[in-house]
Amino acid sequence: MDYVHKPVLLAETIAWLRCIPGGIYIDCTLGGGGHAAAILERIKPGGRLLGIDRDPAALEAARRRLAPYGAMVSFIQGNFRDLAHLIAPLGVQEVDGILFDLGVSSPQLERAERGFSYHQDGPLDMRMDPRQTITAAHLVNELPQEELARILWEYGEERWAARIAQFIVAARKRAKLKTTGELVAVIKQAVPAGARKEGPHPARRTFQALRIAVNEELDSLAPALETAVQLLKPGGRLCVISFHSLEDRIVKRTFHRLARGCTCPPEFPACVCGRQPLLEVLTRRPVIPTAEEVQENPRARSAKLRVAEKRAGVLKTEGGE
Ligand SMILES: C[S@@+](CC[C@H](N)C(=O)[O-])C[C@H]1O[C@@H](n2cnc3c(N)ncnc32)[C@H](O)[C@@H]1O
Missing domain, CATH: 3.40.50.150 (Vaccinia Virus protein VP39)
Structure with missing residues (x-):
């Protein structure tokens, strides 16, 4: 390619x-x-x-x-x-x-298999260097809720950080999140409908935050x-x-x-x-x-x-x- x-x-x-x-x-x-x-x-x-x-x-x-x-x-x-x-x-x-x-x-953004894109379904990866062990799936499924909220707030400046973290934790109790599509669906549930209508894609800030955290x-x-x-x-x-x-x-x-x-x-x-x-x-x-x-x-x-x-x-x- x-x-x-x-x-x-x-x-x-x-x-x-x-x-x-x-x-x-x-x-x-x-x-x-x-x-x-x-x-x-x-x-x-x-x-x-x-x-x-x-x-x-x-x-x-x-x-x-x-x-x-x-x-x-x-x-x-x-x-x-x-x-x-x-x-x-x-x-x-x-x-x-x-x-x-x-x-x-x-x-990197456009290849679904790298997991950076909220527009395409792929594994929750986001590693720039594939030799690294921590992936986005790891953060989303393993971090305590408060830590997840902190990352979304600090690295994504996401105003719905606490709510998104809460919805992620509820979702992962049912089944671990494996794909970008699954994460986007959870974010869309967490962000109130009114806020979703305006501004950029509701998952943009969460994806930015996770990418920054995964790659430090x-x-x-x-x-x-x-x-x-x-x-x-x-x-x-x-x-x-x-x-x-x-x-x-x-x-x-x-x-x-x-x-x-x-x-x-x-x-x-x-x-x-x-x-x-x-x-x-x-x-x-x-x-x-x-x-x-x-x-x-x-x-x-x-x-x-x-x-x-x-x-x-x-x-x-x-x-x-
Ligand atoms: C915006 S692109 C650079 C594009 C390049 N200037 C060009 O014209 O094709 C950023 C690149 O930096 C790499 N990168 C980001 N953070 C890095 C880091 N901490 N160490 C080394 N490479 C890094 C990414 O893997 C990506 O390939």
Whole structure:
């Protein structure tokens, strides 16, 4: 089956990343290789791209698509949370630019058997990395009701979280929930008819929340961004595309923290922590897609690109300090 994923904010991302021929770049979310192909076009001859994805199906698709670039590309399966560890065997000490295009790809969402979609019936899976043991079925059938409600509230911002969790627990007492279709049916029973008539699909927020929990998406992000900053050369750029407010908040706060440097309380008369600003934030407001892009690719509608540059004169330090 073809792996078709239309890269979001492509022209904008490539311009902000400021790719230079012969440069070294990391794509931490390789997917189908759409952004990667555009980067490779701009860094040849002599450039190098390290492409990471935790989904072997995505890596396989990227391998096929990027085959013409030969040894310019290294393919790495893993979680970007382990960025430093993943690239260590390649002997790369520092790079010119790093991209994170967060979330899931269209093929992940559209293939029923991956269990990400509330539009198609499939197993309750939602793992980006099939080597992982925890699936959505595990969370839905095993978690205590309060924990389930917390996940739906915190990761889905679902106002009916408590009711949906209550209905899930009642349903699983009769029989374990095995498919996305069964879960959607329970959610539709839980969300009052009036609320179901307006807004997006009633299962959208629950599915987002379970996906984030299964893949521990939010926990990985801030540590990965800090490691990425450590790996950048002075003047190197970090581009992050996020797709919902929870991710965007983490990106914004991490950028600002690293741009501020000093973490002393405001009441201190002088700095005692000695932390130096590592970054300059280049996008005061996030870059968002044009109306034309959203019309052509509805998946782009919630995308936000934030960009920061590693400050010159910042010494490389250990442990994200
Ligand atoms: C939006 S897609 C990227 C699409 C890509 N930019 C393109 O143009 O084809 C996000 C990809 O990131 C991967 N991903 C998400 N979280 C990850 C993580 N923590 N570590 C590694 N890969 C991750 C997903 O498996 C998915 O393939």
